[in-house]
Every structure is written in C-alpha cells, then in structure tokens.
Amino acid sequence: MKEEEEIEMVTPGEVLGKGSEVKAGKGAYLSPDNNTVFASLTGRRSLVHPSPHSPDQRPTVEVIGHKAHGPVPEPGCVVIARVTKVMARMASADIMCVGSKSVREKFSGVIRQQDVRATEIDKVDMHSSFRPGDIVKASVISLGDARAYYLSTAQNELGVVSAESMAGGTMVPVSWTEMQCPLTGQIEQRKVAKVGA
Template sequence: MFCVPGDRLCVADDKNLGGRGTFLKGSYIYAALAGKVNIIENKDENIFEVMPHGNFVRKIPQVGDVVTCQVEKIVSNQCKCLIKCIADSVLKQPFKAIIRKEDVRATDKDNVELYTCFRPGDIILAKIIGLSESGYLLSTASNEFGVVIARSENGVLMVPVSWTEMMCPEFKVKETRKVARIAIESDSNASTSSKQSNNNF
C-alpha cells in the first residue's frame, strides 16, 4: 500500500505503534512521508512505517518547504488553499493545505481576521510547518510570506501599497491583505525601473 503525507494509517493503541515516516495525532497514526507502508508484525504489537519510494517522495511537499498556493476559501478560523509549487518547481497535482488564524502573523495573533488577510483566488507564498487531517499546515508569519498576486473585486490585478494593503490601479480602490515582502519589493523595483526609463526619454 502506498501513501502520501497526512494519510491516516490506523488507530494508535497498545497493539499498533508508529515507526519511521509516521506521526501520531489524537488516536491515530498518520503518514509523514510519501511511500510504501511497511508493517512490522511482532508477537504483541504491529509497527507501522512509511518507506520512501524512489524519487516519488521528492515530488511531495515536505515540512520546511516554501510553497506557492492559491486560496480556495475562507472558513471559520482557517484559510483553505491548494499547493501548486514547491520553490520554483510546479507540481503535477495540487495538494490541500490550510492556514490557521494563529499562523498568519508573528504578532497580534488574537486580532487577526482572515478575510482581511486573504481572499479566494489570491496567490500566496507560505512555509509548510506541519501536517493535519485537513492537509498541510502553512504559515505566513514571516514578512517574506503572504499574498504575492491578487485581483480586486472587479477582477483587476492589484499592486501592493503597504504590508497590509493592495490597490486596484484602474479604480484606485484599496483592499486589505497580508502582503508578502517579495510583492512589495517587486513593485518597488518596477516603479524605479519605470522612472529611470521615463528619465531617459
């Protein structure tokens, strides 16, 4: 049997124990890697392990990876996303992930309102910090993580104007976001290049 990270393998009890490539959450043992499930059967217990299968594991997001995601929807205290890329590598299939309210910012966590940070359709940069039944757990707490591409309610591509706002250049309407540093720096560089080009004419 093959598995991917987050797959529930079995109930954890005195007879079933988790081994290499697994993690325990609640009353269940889950896969922490992609690969083949190996069950070591002893007299009084079974040990569940996940053995990496060739290069397959390299195509699967892992804890610590920096990933590019698309926001699907905001529900309760979670932002549901799909992981589309690991670093600069585009995945053949997306993986489900969530950003919990407490993982959006490094400070003032209690006052975070998810809908003022992300909107469905936004492209965000985040870091994988764990696994859960709902998918990968992501964090945008660092300044380098957050929204990199977003469209306004009118469908216009917006530009960042601060760490917490993006603006529709056509209608001059601002919307709140948790903006990634890379988005701000890219826009700043583009503005500088534009000014230099204008000065040359």
C-alpha cells in the same frame, strides 16, 4: 498458475536487500559502505529475474513509483498556493508549487488564524488577510491533519503575492496590509508578502 507476489510498498531509505543477493535497479541504490541496497523513492518493490543465460544470476530489485512523482510539500519548505475558501479562523488553499517546481498531485493546505502573522495574532481577521483566488507564498509548518498541510504566512516575505481586485485587475501591494486595484484605485486589505526582502 504463478502466484502473484505480494505488493510491498517501500519508502526512501528502506532496505531492499544485500548487494550480494540483489542488484539495484530503477528507484534503488547500492550503498558501498555496507553493501546494502536501499529504496530511493516511494513505490512498489519489484524483483526482476535475470535471463537464464546471464552471467550474473542476482535478481534486480526496483521500486516502481505509484505515479510520476512531482515534488511533495515537507515541513520547512516554501510553497505557492491558491486560496480556495476563507473562514473565520482559517483559510483553505490548494498548493500549486513546492519551491520552484509545480506539483502533479493535489495537496491541500490550511492557514490557521494563529499562523497568518507573527504579531497581534489575536487581532487577525481572516477575511481581511486573504480572499478566494489569492496566490500566497507560505511555509509548510507540518503535515497537519489527514486532509491538509498546515501553512504559515507569519514571516514578512510570506503572504499574498498576487491578488485580483473586485474589478478584475491585478492588485499592487501598497503596504504590508493593503493592496490597491490599478483600475479603480480601490484599496483592499491583505496579508501582503514583502517583496524583495
């Protein structure tokens, strides 16, 4: 019985072999500068051997993505997230989009009290900045801890972009700290994203 070849995980930019020994297949590319084959995505490294009649007897090296990859949040990029829980010092959110692309995997984010806005950080009240269900535009600060990305809404154009009022109406921003329910006229506090900035 043929031994299973060891599953080797690779990441983009990792060297997969010399161009003289292997051909670049899916998920790999050949750099003409140094005739080296590199991985272009994260996944398992796999060698596909040519048929015995093939004139080119080099095996093809491929990288098989561990699942169909959607976009992945990275520090500096802007994401759209839905607030799931608001606590005294932070809000949790599920990241739905990275830039304009929707994510396929579940990514969690945390907006800490010090990252809500740029000024008067010590006066930030998480419960008057966000509510569960709010859709926020935020930038990714860092990978945070193992469970969640750290997000920031400190810039003027970041913050709540869509929120539902207690009465179930889609609220309209009236200032950078308030949104109004069109059904009841009720004003609710939020850290609002500046529109058209």
